[in-house]
Amino acid sequence: xxxxxxxxxxxxxxxxxxxxxxxxxxxxxxxxxxxxxxxxxxxxxxxxxxxxxxxxxxxxxxxxxxxxxxxxxxxxxxxxxxxxxxxxxxxxxxxxxxxxxxxxxxxxxxxxxxxxxxxxxxxxxxxxxxxxxxxxxxxxxxxxxxxxxxxxxxxxxxxxxxxxxxxxxxxxxxxxxxxxxxxxxxxxxxxxxxxxxxxxxxxxxxxxxxxxxxxxxxxxxxxxxxxxxxxxxxxxxxxxxxxxxxxxxxxxxxxxxxxxxxxxxxxxxxxxxxxxxxxxxxxxxxxxxxxxxxxxxxxxxxxxxxxxxxxxxxxxxxxxxxxxxxxxxxxxxxxxxxxxxxxxxxxxxxxxxxxxxxxxxxxxxxxxxxxxxxxxxxxxxxxxxxxxxxxxxxxxxxxxxxxxxxxxxxxxxxxxxxxxxxxxxxxxxxxxxxxxxxxxxxxxxxxxxxxxxxxxxxxxxxxxxxxxxxxxxxxxxxxxxxxxxxxxxxxxxxxxxxxxxxxxxxxxxxxxxxxxxxxxxxxxxxxxxxxxxxxxxxxxxxxxxxxxxxxxxxxxxxxxxxxxxxxxxxxxxxxxxxxxxxxxxxxxxxxxxxxxxxxxxxxxxxxxxxxxxxxxxxxxxxxxxxxxxxxxxxxxxxxxxxxxxxxxxxxxxxxxxxxxxxxxxxxxxxxxxxxxxxxxxxxxxxxxxxxxxxxxxxxxxxxxxxxxxxxxxxxxxxxxxxxxxxxxxxxxxxxxxxxxxxxxxxxxxxxxxxxxxxxxxxxxxxxxxxxxxxxxxxxxxxx
Numbered sequence: 138x139x140x141x142x143x144x145x146x147x148x149x150x151x152x153x154x155x156x157x158x159x160x161x162x163x164x165x166x167x168x169x170x171x172x173x174x175x176x177x178x179x180x181x182x183x184x185x186x187x188x189x190x191x192x193x194x195x196x197x198x199x200x201x202x203x204x205x206x207x208x209x210x211x212x213x214x215x216x217x218x219x220x221x222x223x224x225x226x227x228x229x230x231x232x233x234x235x236x237x238x239x240x241x242x243x244x245x246x247x248x249x250x251x252x253x254x255x256x257x258x259x260x261x262x263x264x265x266x267x268x269x270x271x272x273x274x275x276x277x278x279x280x281x282x283x284x285x286x287x288x289x290x291x292x293x294x295x296x297x298x299x300x301x302x303x304x305x306x307x308x309x310x311x312x313x314x315x316x317x318x319x320x321x322x323x324x325x326x327x328x329x330x331x332x333x334x335x336x337x338x339x340x341x342x343x344x345x346x347x348x349x350x351x352x353x354x355x356x357x358x359x360x361x362x363x364x365x366x367x368x369x370x371x372x373x374x375x376x377x378x379x380x381x382x383x384x385x386x387x388x389x390x391x392x393x394x395x396x397x398x399x400x401x402x403x404x405x406x407x408x409x410x411x412x413x414x415x416x417x418x419x420x421x422x423x424x425x426x427x428x429x430x431x432x433x434x435x436x437x438x439x440x441x442x443x444x445x446x447x448x449x450x451x452x453x454x455x456x457x458x459x460x461x462x463x464x465x466x467x468x469x470x471x472x473x474x475x476x477x478x479x480x481x482x483x484x485x486x487x488x489x490x491x492x493x494x495x496x497x498x499x500x501x502x503x504x505x506x507x508x509x510x511x512x513x514x515x516x517x518x519x520x521x522x523x524x525x526x527x528x529x530x531x532x533x534x535x536x537x538x539x540x541x542x543x544x545x546x547x548x549x550x551x552x553x554x555x556x557x558x559x560x561x562x563x564x565x566x567x568x569x570x571x572x573x574x575x576x577x578x579x580x581x582x583x584x585x586x587x588x589x590x591x592x593x594x595x596x597x598x599x600x601x602x603x604x605x606x607x608x609x610x611x612x613x614x615x616x617x618x619x620x621x622x623x624x625x626x627x628x629x630x631x632x633x634x635x636x637x638x639x640x641x642x643x644x645x646x647x648x649x650x651x652x653x654x655x656x657x658x659x660x661x662x663x664x665x666x667x668x669x670x671x672x673x674x675x676x677x678x679x680x681x682x683x684x685x686x687x688x689x690x691x692x693x694x695x696x697x698x699x700x701x702x703x704x705x706x707x708x709x710x711x712x713x714x715x716x717x718x719x720x721x722x723x724x725x726x727x728x729x730x731x732x733x734x735x736x737x738x739x740x741x742x743x744x745x746x747x748x749x750x751x752x753x754x755x756x757x758x759x760x761x762x763x764x765x766x767x768x769x770x771x772x773x774x775x776x777x778x779x780x781x782x783x784x785x786x787x788x789x790x791x792x793x794x795x796x797x798x799x800x801x802x803x804x805x806x807x808x809x810x811x812x813x814x815x816x817x818x819x820x821x822x823x824x825x826x827x828x829x830x831x832x833x834x835x836x837x838x839x840x841x842x843x844x845x846x847x848x849x850x851x852x853x854x855x856x857x858x859x860x861x862x863x864x865x866x867x868x869x870x871x872x873x874x875x876x877x878x879x880x881x882x883x884x885x886x887x888x889x890x891x892x893x894x895x896x897x898x899x900x901x902x903x904x905x906x907x908x909x910x911x912x913x914x915x916x917x918x919x920x
């Protein structure tokens with residue numbers, strides 16, 4: 138047969154040699170031949186990977202294993218009986234199996250005896266081949282069976298506990314829904330079955346768990362409530378109504394007589410629809426379902442809590458939970474990502490705990506946000522309250538309460554937020570709030586807009602002390618004028634014997650007996666003074682003089698006005714200015730923030746890049762009141778608020794407000810006013826009176842920001858400059874380190890003095906390590 142197989146060119150995957158060897162093994166061992174490659178492969182793997190050489194008993198066991206298997210196949214008559222005809226062999230066990238099993242053992246022991254003997258030989262061969270005894274197999278099978286029974290018992294116990302807990306939560310949810318809707322909970326079971334289930338759940342005592350939180354009892358709390366604070370209030374103001382009435386006109390500095398006829402704007406300038414939709418009402422069942430998801434998610438991680446109140450605000454919904462006694466709230470904050478996954482929320486914020494309460498709040502953004510129009514806040518009694526001197530309509534918090542700030546109490550405000558987060562709308566709302574209360578006689582603006590985009594619409598306001606400053610080079614001069622004006626006001630306060638801005642404006646004025654001729658002269662003096670005072674602003678922006686221009690010697694002492702107005706400086710983008718002159722900007726902002734409150738001067742600074750090099754530590758330390766809109770990272774949030782949280786806001790006016798004198802952040806939805814309303818408000822204010830910006834004033838302003846202008850040096854710096862000149866005359870040399878040692882100056886101050894001396898032509902420019910050249914005769918005074 139093998140010769141015929143070779144002559145017939147029969148082949149398999151290994152060709153004719155493989156076909157011949159395969160047929161030879163089948164001819165000898167029958168179907169048992171398939172076991173031989175498996176044994177050889179097993180021994181090869183053991184030698185290759187485990188460095189285990191087969192012993193003699195392994196080879197012996199392999200041979201006995203193949204022969205006994207072939208004999209068994211020959212003796213039995215259940216399977217593979219058609220192999221004899223298919224592959225032309227004598228039996229399913231081949232020649233060896235046929236002679237050993239059918240011809241020898243079966244003839245001696247009959248079929249039954251032969252099968253028993255061959256099975257025993259087969260088991261012995263497995264022991265020799267693998268080294269495993271039957272007792273090991275029986276023992277492992279028994280252990281596996283016991284473990285299977287134990288696991289099945291535990292699964293049944295866990296399933297019964299889950300069913301009991303699910304039934305308990307279902308009963309609690311039905312009761313809560315019934316209390317909210319006023320109807321009885323739906324009975325899914327008959328009373329008898331329900332009572333039996335409750336009795337069974339009471340009798341069953343859960344086994345002790347390793348987690349200590351599972352043993353903590355739940356708190357007894359009042360009935361949870363659902364508060365919908367997102368609904369808008371119906372407008373109750375009459376057409377033409379005003380939040381404030383005009384005050385008695387007084388002679389003030391930075392004003393003209395034309396402002397006396399100024400009328401405050403009314404609510405009709407804002408868009409108030411006749412039938413305003415209050416917004417989408419909250420689906421109470423959906424809110425309760427979300428809260429149940431939060432409670433179940435926390436329980437799945439072993440954190441036992443009890444559901445509390447649900448408050449739906451304009452932008453977010455706050456779900457409150459009561460932690461069980463002894464539970465650390467940090468365990469709830471660690472599950473922030475899991476709660477967001479379970480509720481399918483884009484981002485959530487966890488207040489642990491809610492300030493002023495013993496609950497933990499999980500804040501989730503609403504699918505539909507409700508805008509907070511500015512007119513709704515202006516109509517609130519808190520805005521027109523006499524307690525707030527400069528009220529700012531900021532927005533509504535999550536509980537629906539209006540958030541009204543007082544700039545006089547802040548006394549400065551820092552606003553930060555990424556592009557599109559609502560920062561510019563907040564600035565417009567703040568400016569509009571001020572315009573609804575103050576006339577140009579009572580408050581003046583200095584607006585800085587380096588981007589030349591945000592504040593150009595306000596360029597026609599009569600409240601502006603100077604036109605909107607867009608050139609960064611002019612901003613330093615403007616801030617120095619504010620510093621000088623602040624010092625001038627303090628000198629007036631000291632002369633009048635008052636302590637602050639309110640005391641100066643509320644002081645009793647002496648009665649003056651004025652004749653007809655004196656009245657004409659006084660009016661001319663006021664007009665001359667006003668004109669001179671307005672010119673002093675532009676001149677100060679040019680040369681940095683202290684306060685307004687000094688009066689002539691013939692006029693005697695400085696004229697003190699009866700009243701002075703507030704001055705509000707609004708800087709739209711601080712980052713652009715800090716890149717131009719960071720040291721000067723930081724120094725002037727710090728001086729204004731430290732001392733200007735009592736002088737009636739206030740700062741509002743906005744930036745969209747709250748980096749540490751923009752909002753420096755000195756600026757933050759002097760501006761405690763801050764508003765943060767959505768920012769890009771936790772680092773930016775810590776820069777503006779000293780804590781994270783602003784990075785989790787949802788944008789579109791969602792903000793965190795740090796009020797004055799408080800460390801508690803308030804989350805609110807900012808007030809909204811569109812550009813059309815702002816334009817109408819500005820148009821109303823600008824058409825009543827005319828601005829007094831003459832061509833000569835504009836020329837002085839442009840000169841103040843050009844390189845050809847004179848150096849801006851205050852009186853204090855001028856004294857130091859004179860001391861520096863004296864040191865240079867004595868030492869016959871000039872250097873920054875020399876001024877630091879002799880005058881005990883800091884490096885920045887000494888370097889600035891060197892720049893001033895170089896600009897005035899006293900010393901030459903620096904040439905590396907070489908000493909500076911002295912360009913004047915050090916034996917003579919400076920001309």
